[in-house]
Amino acid sequence: MDIDRSNDLFEYPSACVGRRIRLLKLLHASDTDQLSFFLEEADLDSSEIDFIAISYVWGDPHDTKMVICNGKAINITRSLYSALWQWRDQGCRAHIWADAICINQNNMMEKTEQVRMMGDIYSRANIVIIWLGELAEDDLIGIGLMKHIRDVLKEESPVNLAAQPDLTSLGLFDIADSS
Numbered sequence: 001m002d003i004d005r006s007n008d009l010f011e012y013p014s015a016c017v018g019r020r021i022r023l024l025k026l027l028h029a030s031d032t033d034q035l036s037f038f039l040e041e042a043d044l045d046s047s048e049i050d051f052i053a054i055s056y057v058w059g060d061p062h063d064t065k066m067v068i069c070n071g072k073a074i075n076i077t078r079s080l081y082s083a084l085w086q087w088r089d090q091g092c093r094a095h096i097w098a099d100a101i102c103i104n105q106n107n108m109m110e111k112t113e114q115v116r117m118m119g120d121i122y123s124r125a126n127i128v129i130i131w132l133g134e135l136a137e138d139d140l141i142g143i144g145l146m147k148h149i150r151d152v153l154k155e156e157s158p159v160n161l162a163a164q165p166d167l168t169s170l171g172l173f174d175i176a177d178s179s
Contacts, residue, residue, distance in 0.1 A: 010072035015110040019044045021121060022102040023051050023095035024069075026088045035085055036068035039101065044117065044124060051095040053125035056083055057133055058100065069101070076100060083131040097121055 016022060021044050027036040042049045059079035066073050067081065076084075080100055087096075103114040114121075122128050 008073050010069045010074040012104040012107070015104065015107055016041060016114060017110075019117070021097060021114070021117070023049070023097055024101055025095055026084060026092055029088060034068055035065075035081065035088060037084070039069050042095070044120060049095070050126050051097050052092075052127045052129060053097045053122050054080075054083060054129050054131055055122070056080060056098070056131035059133070074101070079131070079133055082134050083129075094126075097125065 020041050022039050023042050024037045024039050027038065042051075057079050059077050061077060063078045064075040065078055065081040066075055067084075068074075077100060080098055084096070084098075099114075099118070104110050
């Protein structure tokens, strides 16, 4: 996608007012490796909108990547960039709500109103995805442990989770002994 050189930086055309929100739509991968999307407004209360909301670690606000929004350049955090990049590569065609992009962070009035609606936004979303960042080697150990705990808990009948059984009583290692 070509960047509009008449005014290279993306600017929000207007503030979202009332129960309106912005949603982004990822563009298909093209000949370039540039991450691109369109941002459009929608009525949060409309029965016709379907979208995914993302809750994610913002990360270092100075560690940003340039993307193309509505044909113009905008910087987003590396964490959000990696999530959107992965979804684009997986062929995601859904509308996405991500606060750092969908809310004009420089318009305090809009930001205040949108933050007040965040509970409604997340509850109205078809899916809420929690993005903790790109997978690291050590993450696989934690994922494996969670799967093992899940499997052990399935075998126990019944397990009173409110009693918070320690891992040793379930036949798992004691965290204090793992050092």
